[in-house]
Amino acid sequence: MSGPFSAIVAGLRHVGKMTIDGVWRLGFVTRFLFAVLLASGQSLTRIHLTIRELYFSGVLSLLIITVSGLFVGLVLGLQGYDILQRYGSADAVGVMVALSLLRELGPVIAALLFASRAGSAITAEIGLMKTTEQLKAMDMMAVNPIARVVAPRFWGGVLSMPLLAALFSAMGVFGGWLITVVVIGVDDGAFWSQMQAAVEFDYDVLNGVIKSLVFGTVVSLIAVFEGYDCEPTAEGVSRAITRTVVTSALAILALDFVLTSFMFRG
Amino acid sequence: MEFVATAAERDAPLVSLRDVRFAYGERPVLRGIDLSVHRGQVVAIMGGSGCGKTTLLRLIGGQLKASAGTVEVDGRDVGGLGRAELYAMRRRMGMLFQFGALFTDMSVFDNVAFPLREHTDLPPSMISDLVLMKLQAVGLRGAASLRPGELSGGMARRVALARAVALDPMLILYDEPFAGLDPISLGIIGQLIRRLNDALGASSVMVTHDVHESLEIVDYIYFVSEGRIVAQGTPGEIRASADPFVHQFVNAEADGPVPFHYPAPSIGSLLGAGAA
Numbered sequence: 001m002s003g004p005f006s007a008i009v010a011g012l013r014h015v016g017k018m019t020i021d022g023v024w025r026l027g028f029v030t031r032f033l034f035a036v037l038l039a040s041g042q043s044l045t046r047i048h049l050t051i052r053e054l055y056f057s058g059v060l061s062l063l064i065i066t067v068s069g070l071f072v073g074l075v076l077g078l079q080g081y082d083i084l085q086r087y088g089s090a091d092a093v094g095v096m097v098a099l100s101l102l103r104e105l106g107p108v109i110a111a112l113l114f115a116s117r118a119g120s121a122i123t124a125e126i127g128l129m130k131t132t133e134q135l136k137a138m139d140m141m142a143v144n145p146i147a148r149v150v151a152p153r154f155w156g157g158v159l160s161m162p163l164l165a166a167l168f169s170a171m172g173v174f175g176g177w178l179i180t181v182v183v184i185g186v187d188d189g190a191f192w193s194q195m196q197a198a199v200e201f202d203y204d205v206l207n208g209v210i211k212s213l214v215f216g217t218v219v220s221l222i223a224v225f226e227g228y229d230c231e232p233t234a235e236g237v238s239r240a241i242t243r244t245v246v247t248s249a250l251a252i253l254a255l256d257f258v259l260t261s262f263m264f265r266g
Numbered sequence: 267m268e269f270v271a272t273a274a275e276r277d278a279p280l281v282s283l284r285d286v287r288f289a290y291g292e293r294p295v296l297r298g299i300d301l302s303v304h305r306g307q308v309v310a311i312m313g314g315s316g317c318g319k320t321t322l323l324r325l326i327g328g329q330l331k332a333s334a335g336t337v338e339v340d341g342r343d344v345g346g347l348g349r350a351e352l353y354a355m356r357r358r359m360g361m362l363f364q365f366g367a368l369f370t371d372m373s374v375f376d377n378v379a380f381p382l383r384e385h386t387d388l389p390p391s392m393i394s395d396l397v398l399m400k401l402q403a404v405g406l407r408g409a410a411s412l413r414p415g416e417l418s419g420g421m422a423r424r425v426a427l428a429r430a431v432a433l434d435p436m437l438i439l440y441d442e443p444f445a446g447l448d449p450i451s452l453g454i455i456g457q458l459i460r461r462l463n464d465a466l467g468a469s470s471v472m473v474t475h476d477v478h479e480s481l482e483i484v485d486y487i488y489f490v491s492e493g494r495i496v497a498q499g500t501p502g503e504i505r506a507s508a509d510p511f512v513h514q515f516v517n518a519e520a521d522g523p524v525p526f527h528y529p530a531p532s533i534g535s536l537l538g539a540g541a542a
Contacts, residue, residue: 128370137367140327141381142353148384 032225036154039147043155049148053156057118057220061164064117065110069168072109073175076100081180090180091190095198097176098169102199102208103264106169108256111215113168114161115248119223122153123244126227127237135228150228154220161216162209169208207263214255219248278341280305280437280469281326286335288321295321297493298335303437303486308463308470310480312515313490319473322490323439326471327361328352339437357385360430360468361439365446366422368414374401374425375410381432400428403465404458420451424458431462438463440472444479452476456483477516481505489515 043050080096126149129135135145173195180186199205223244230240279302288296295318303309311319324330325337331345338344339355347355368377378397382388388396401407404424414422423443430438443459444452460483463470474480480487481501489497489512497504497512504512530536 132365132370133363133367134369136329137361137363137369140329140356140359140361141384142356143381143384144353 028229029221029225032228033221035146036151036221036224039144040151040155042147043151049152050155050159053152054160057114057122057153057156058160058163061114061117061160062167064113065164065168066171068109068113069106069171070175072105072168073097073101073172073177074179076105076172077176077179077184080176081184081186090186092194093180093186094173094176094191094195097180098173098195098199099204101169101172101176102204104256104260106172107165107208107211107215108252110165110168111161111212111219111252112249114157114164114216115219115223115252116245118157118160119219119244119248120241122157122220122223123227123230123241124237126150126153126224127230127232127240130228130230131232131234131237146228150224154224157220157223158213158216161219162212165208165212165215207259210263211256211259214259215252218251218255222248222251277304279303280340281471282336282338283322283325284336284338286322286325286332286337288318288325288330288332295493296325296332299490299493299495301488301495301498303469303471305469306464306467307485308460308472308483310472310474310484310487311490312473312475312477312480312487314475314515317490318493319475319490320441323361323441323471323473326437327359327439328356357433358436359439360433360435360437362423362426362430362441362443364442365419366414366426368417368422368426368429370414372414373410374406374412374414374417377414377425378429378432381429385433396432397428400432401425403431403462404428405454418451420447420454423447423451423455427455427458427462431466431468434466434468436468438466438468438470440470440474442474443472444474444476452479456480459483477518481516 076097077093080093081090084090084093084096126135129145129149135149138145138148177191181188181191226240226244226247230236281301281303283299283301286296286299287294299322301309301311311322313319321330325332326339326344328344328347336343336345340358342351342355344352344355368374369380372380375397378400379393382393382396386393398407398410401410404427406421406424406428409417409421409425414425417425427443438459440459443455447455456479459470459472462468472480472484481504484501486500487498487504488495491511497507497509499507504516507513507516
C-alpha cells in the first residue's frame, strides 16, 4: 500500500515545489524589473549607452528580420491567393497579407526571431560578464552594474522591437505584392486599394505596435534577467541562454493569445 | 590638539576586523577573525584553498556582510553602510580580481579610463594623460590600444592593476594576484604591488597562497585555517617560526596540521579488513 501512496505524495510534492519555485522566480523577476526601472536614469542621461545597445539589438537584427519578413510575405501571398481565388476573391489577397502581418505575424515572428538573435546574445554577454567577474569588478568600482550594463540593454531591446516588427510587416507586404501582383498577375490597383480600405490605423496598426512593445519588454526582461541570474559557469551560461529562448517563445505565444482576445474580438 | 588628532588618526588601523564571523547558509566559513591593517602596510592573508581568505576580502570590500563582529575601514563600519555610502567608500578602494576581470568589450586604454570617466568630470585630454601615466607605471603604455583578449595572463593582471589604482585609492585589495602566473610575471606583479602601494601612500591587503613571493614584499602576514587566524607575524618572524602550521605551509609539506586526507572512514573498514 505504501508504494503507490508514497509515489503519489512524491509526485504532489514535486508539483508543489515546482509551483513554489515558479512563483518565487516570478516575484524575483518583478523585483528585478523594478530595480532596472529605478536604475534607468543613466540610460537616458548617457544616451550613447542605450544607442550602442540599439545598434547591437536592433541594427544587427535587420538582416534576419528583413529576409524572414520577405519569405513569410511570399508564402502568405501564395497561400492566400490559392484559397481566395477559389471564392473568386483573389483581389482581396492584399488585405489578407496586410492584416495577418500587422495583427499577428509581424509582432509574433519578429519577437521570436528577436528572442533567438538578440535575446540570446544579451543573456550570453551579461552571463559571461558575470562569470568573468566583470560585473563584480564594476560594482567594486562603485558603478552599479544594473544601471551601467543591464538597463541600457533592456531599453535597447524594448525600443528596437516595435521598429523591427514594423519592418518585418513592411517586408512581408512587399513579398506578398511581389508574388501575387508581379508573378501571378493579380491586379496591382485592387491589391493596394483594397488593402488601404480595409486596414485601419487605430485598430490594426496600433494594436500590432502595442503587441510588439509588450513582446519587446518581456523578451528584453527575460534576456537581461537570465544573464544576470545565471550560474557563473560555462554550463550555467549555456542553460541561461536556452532558458531565454524557450521562456521568451512561450511567453510571446501565450501573451499573443491574451492580447488578441482583448484586442480583436470582432 | 589638531596635531594629536592627526597623529592618532594616522596610528589607527585603516582596516580592522574584530571577532568577525561568517557562514554560507549552515556552513561556517569564518569563526572569529581579528586582524588589522595599518596605513602604508602591505598585508598578506594566507591559507589553503577554501579556508575563507576570499570571503575576508569580500567582507572588507562590502560585497558580503559579517554575521557577527565588525569590519571597519577608515573608522567606518562597512556592514552598516547604505548603498550610496558604500559606493562612496569604494571610490577610495581599488580591487584586483583573480583573473583581472577586465571589460572584454573595451580596449586596455578604455578599461583603465573607465573609473575616471565614471567618477570624474575631467576633460578627455586629462583622462588620457592619467591613463597613460598609470599604464606607464605598470609598463604597458605601448599596449593601450590592445583588447583584453590579446593580452597574456600577466599583462592582463597588470592592466587590471593600473585600473585598480586609477583613482589613487587609499586601500587596494588583491584576490590571488599571483595565481597562474609564470615566474617572471609573478615577480613583476609582486614588485608592482609594493611599489604602487608606497608611491600612492596606500595600504594593501592581499589574499594569496604564494608564500615565497609574499614574504619578499609584505609587511605582515596572517595565516588563516578553518576560519580562524592560526598564526601571524612579520616575514622575519614567519621564517623563524616554529609553529607547525606555518612550518607546513612555508615548506609546502603534504601532511601536518592540515591533513593530506579528506575526512573519511578508515581504508581498512572500506576494504573489509576485520569484517570477518
